[in-house]
Structure formats: C-alpha cells, structure tokens
Amino acid sequence: MANFPLINMEKLNGAERGVTMDKIKDACENWGFFELVNHGISHELLDKVDKMTKDHYKKCMEQRFKEMVAAKASEGVYGQVKRYLN
Structure with missing residues (x-):
C-alpha cells in the first residue's frame, strides 16, 4: 500500500x-x-478554524433538519386536506 x-x-x-x-x-x-x-500556521489558529467549521456544519445540519420537518409537516397537512376533499 x-x-x-x-x-x-x-x-x-x-x-x-x-x-x-x-x-x-x-x-x-x-x-x-x-x-x-x-x-x-499555529496550532491555536488550526484549532480555532476546526471549531468554527464544526460549529458552522452543526448549525447548517440543524437548519436542514428544521426545514425537512417543516416540509414533512406541510406534506402531511396537504395530504390530509387532499383526502378530505376527495
């Protein structure tokens, strides 16, 4: 290898x-x-960038999760209204 x-x-x-x-x-x-x-590049700066990157990624993932939950909730409501109207 x-x-x-x-x-x-x-x-x-x-x-x-x-x-x-x-x-x-x-x-x-x-x-x-x-x-x-x-x-x-100092270890301190590398550690700071690493932490900031992980924090940013976590926030992005949390936002995507919230958007997914909201979209699924909307789909659920739309599906219930659609069944009601049919």
Whole structure:
C-alpha cells in the first residue's frame, strides 16, 4: 500500500521545489488530498478554524433538519386536506 501523501512546505523554497511540486501534483491526481507539514500556521489558529467549521456544519445540519420537518409537516397537512376533499 502506498504511503499517505505528506508534503513538507519548507521544501518549496529551495533545491527540492520541483520534487515537492511533483508530490503535490501526484497527491491531487491520485489521492485527492494530502497533509501539509511545516506550513507555519499555529496550532491555536488550526484549532480555532476546526471549531468554527464544526460549529458552522452543526448549525447548517440543524437548519436542514428544521426545514425537512417543516416540509414533512406541510406534506402531511396537504395530504390530509387532499383526502378530505376527495
């Protein structure tokens, strides 16, 4: 089994730039994702973005659930009225 794509961002500035770019290209074409290391982004910022993303996803899912419940309730009412009229 092939290794998970791991890209060292420090190698983009130097003699290994071409090899690193080839690794990114391969990861995109064959895996669809990769992990970046030595990117310079603090763990605190990554944790904050992770939390914000999860909170946003949760709110979106809650809204979709509410809309689904409302739609099903409307369908139920419409079905009852339709049966009554027939």
